Amino acid sequence: QVQLQESGPGLLKPSQTLSLTCTVSGGSISSGSPFWSWIRQHPEKGLEWIGFIYYSGTSDHNPSLKSRVTMSLDPSKNRFSLRLTSVTAADTAVYFCARGRSNTEGDLHFDFWGQGTLVTVSS
Amino acid sequence: QSVLTQPPSVSAAPGQRVTIACSGDTSNIGRNFVSWYQHLPGTAPKLLIYDNDQRPSGISDRFSGSKSGTSATLGITGLQTGDEADYYCGTWDLNLPASFVFGTGTKVTVL
Numbered sequence: 001q002v003q004l005q006e007s008g009p010g011l012l013k014p015s016q017t018l019s020l021t022c023t024v025s026g027g028s029i030s031s032g033s034p035f036w037s038w039i040r041q042h043p044e045k046g047l048e049w050i051g052f053i054y055y056s057g058t059s060d061h062n063p064s065l066k067s068r069v070t071m072s073l074d075p076s077k078n079r080f081s082l083r084l085t086s087v088t089a090a091d092t093a094v095y096f097c098a099r100g101r102s103n104t105e106g107d108l109h110f111d112f113w114g115q116g117t118l119v120t121v122s123s
Numbered sequence: 124q125s126v127l128t129q130p131p132s133v134s135a136a137p138g139q140r141v142t143i144a145c146s147g148d149t150s151n152i153g154r155n156f157v158s159w160y161q162h163l164p165g166t167a168p169k170l171l172i173y174d175n176d177q178r179p180s181g182i183s184d185r186f187s188g189s190k191s192g193t194s195a196t197l198g199i200t201g202l203q204t205g206d207e208a209d210y211y212c213g214t215w216d217l218n219l220p221a222s223f224v225f226g227t228g229t230k231v232t233v234l
Contacts, residue, residue: 039225046125047160047168047211047225063220096168108215108223109158109173115166 002026004097004114012121018084022097022114029078030055035100036073036080037110040093048093052100052108053080087121094118126151126216127226134232139202143229145195145212151224155215157195159188160225162209171210172197199231207233 008020022036029036038050051061053071061069070083084091095117098110128146135141145157159172170179172188175195187198195212212226 046228047162047213049213049223049225060221062222064222098168101173103174104156106155106215107174109156109170109213110160110168111170111173111179113167113169 002099002112004099004112006095006097006114006117008095008117008119010118010120012087012119013123014088014121015086016121018082018087018091018095018119018121020082020095020097020117020119021079022081023077023079024099025078028075029073029080030075033102035102035108036071037098037100038071038082039096039098039110039113041096041116042090042093050082050084050095089121092119092121125227126218126224127212127214129210129212129226129229131227132230132232134234135202136234137202137204140198140200141202141231142199143197143210143212143231145197145226146193147195147214147216148193150218151193151214151216152190152195153193154217157188157190157212157214159186159195159197160211160213161206162211164209168211202231202233204233207231 003025035052037052053059068085073080098113156174160168162168175190176188185200210229216224
């Protein structure tokens with residue numbers, strides 16, 4: 001059973017950079033062609049896809065986040081990371097990491113998720 | 124604001140059946156596969172349905188999914204108190220630039 005666990009600072013000031021890490025256990029991040037993903041949930045709101053990094057290193061992200069998002073893989077530690085620059089209060093949310101899978105074109109689904117970590121942006 | 128619309132809430136008594144609609148358009152549901160997630164606040168969301176109507180191993184057959192045109196539906200039969208949660212649909216949206224989108228979410232209440 002694959003398990004994911006987010007870690008990172010819970011409180012940031014505006015304009016700082018959010019850095020989160022997702023540690024994967026129960027499976028290698030390099031096998032099975034997964035899309036290692038980040039998803040967030042603003043307070044009292046729904047889910048928002050942030051982006052993914054494919055096991056090969058290519059990535060894609062929500063265009064609404066423009067160029068603020070960077071994702072990376074660390075196979076040696078079986079983990080992947082998210083960086084979001086120039087944060088504002090609008091980035092306050094619970095951040096989830098998840099494993100994405102795709103069986104065919106037009107398909108992406110998230111079969112394992114972390115518990116989520118709350119990140120608050122406040123001066 | 125999501126491009127996939129769900130009813131804010133649905134409710135039913137234990138043992139009853141509920142359905143949750145997810146309405147989109149030809150740039151998302153109409154062209155791509157839909158997945159469904161159950162989320163109890165404070166916990167990890169759980170994949171219930173993928174590829175429109177497929178259940179992952181370990182998911183009860185009380186949960187079912189379907190898709191027709193630009194809408195998808197999640198059905199829950201034999202409603203249980205443990206089913207009380209938020210439910211989200213999700214799929215790719217191909218409006219340039221493409222992005223994965225989740226539905227607005229539906230709160231299921233067991234009366």
